[in-house]
Amino acid sequence: MGDNTPRILIVEDEVASLNLLVSYFEAENYQVHKATNSSEAEKIIASQTIDVILLDINLPGKDGLALTRETRGKSDVGIILVTHRDDDIDRIVGLELGADDYVTKPYNTRELFARVKNLIQRVKANPLSGPSGLKTSEAVKFDHWTLHMGRRLLTSDVADSIQLTEGEFKLLSTLINHSGTVLSRDQIMNRMERREWFPSDRTIDVMIARIRKKLDDDREHPKYINTAHGTGYIFIAEVTAV
Numbered sequence: 001m002g003d004n005t006p007r008i009l010i011v012e013d014e015v016a017s018l019n020l021l022v023s024y025f026e027a028e029n030y031q032v033h034k035a036t037n038s039s040e041a042e043k044i045i046a047s048q049t050i051d052v053i054l055l056d057i058n059l060p061g062k063d064g065l066a067l068t069r070e071t072r073g074k075s076d077v078g079i080i081l082v083t084h085r086d087d088d089i090d091r092i093v094g095l096e097l098g099a100d101d102y103v104t105k106p107y108n109t110r111e112l113f114a115r116v117k118n119l120i121q122r123v124k125a126n127p128l129s130g131p132s133g134l135k136t137s138e139a140v141k142f143d144h145w146t147l148h149m150g151r152r153l154l155t156s157d158v159a160d161s162i163q164l165t166e167g168e169f170k171l172l173s174t175l176i177n178h179s180g181t182v183l184s185r186d187q188i189m190n191r192m193e194r195r196e197w198f199p200s201d202r203t204i205d206v207m208i209a210r211i212r213k214k215l216d217d218d219r220e221h222p223k224y225i226n227t228a229h230g231t232g233y234i235f236i237a238e239v240t241a242v
Contacts, residue, residue: 010033
């Protein structure tokens with residue numbers, strides 16, 4: 001297979017479901033790796049180049065949420081969580097730990113394939129959209145931070161580089177592209193394109209908190225993201241294209 005062949009790791013302890021997904025993605029010309037538990041998955045992640053991980057939350061031993069947390073600390077690979085449970089808490093925790101998407105069983109296989117395909121495309125593209133004209137820039141700068149669009153990477157002359165998850169990048173870039181404008185949580189969700197990621201306002205708040213922590217932005221005395229009480233959020237730093 002060529003270098004452009006999409007590479008997926010499917011982590012699923014139900015063997016019948018695992019083999020069905022493997023066959024489906026192989027028929028779509030994906031390079032497929034498979035694992036039935038976190039230990040097997042970790043070995044594959046350490047030794048292979050993977051674009052997207054389809055990860056069942058309910059695994060024996062170390063569960064999918066723990067594996068998500070550990071994997072995200074080392075890699076910006078795409079992660080789609082799969083579970084039987086349709087629970088807002090799982091969604092929030094999964095996104096907070098760095099997952100990019102969330103699917104509940106039973107799922108439509110073609111929809112799952114579309115999500116995987118779209119995630120691969122999105123993480124390799126610049127998803128910025130908005131009125132500021134920054135979407136054509138390779139990077140934008142605010143304060144001592146530079147946000148590199150294609151890589152979802154924050155760099156700084158005075159701080160360590162930060163790799164953003166896709167959700168973090170979409171949220172931060174949405175705020176930046178509308179800097180100086182208060183956006184409600186509903187407006188933020190709509191502008192992030194994939195509204196089904198966000199089952200509640202609480203998810204947006206959790207992601208905002210995570211971005212603030214990475215930027216070392218004090219909620220009480222913000223330099224970048226200010227809370228518009230009762231409304232939403234506003235990006236208050238001056239932004240320039242690089």
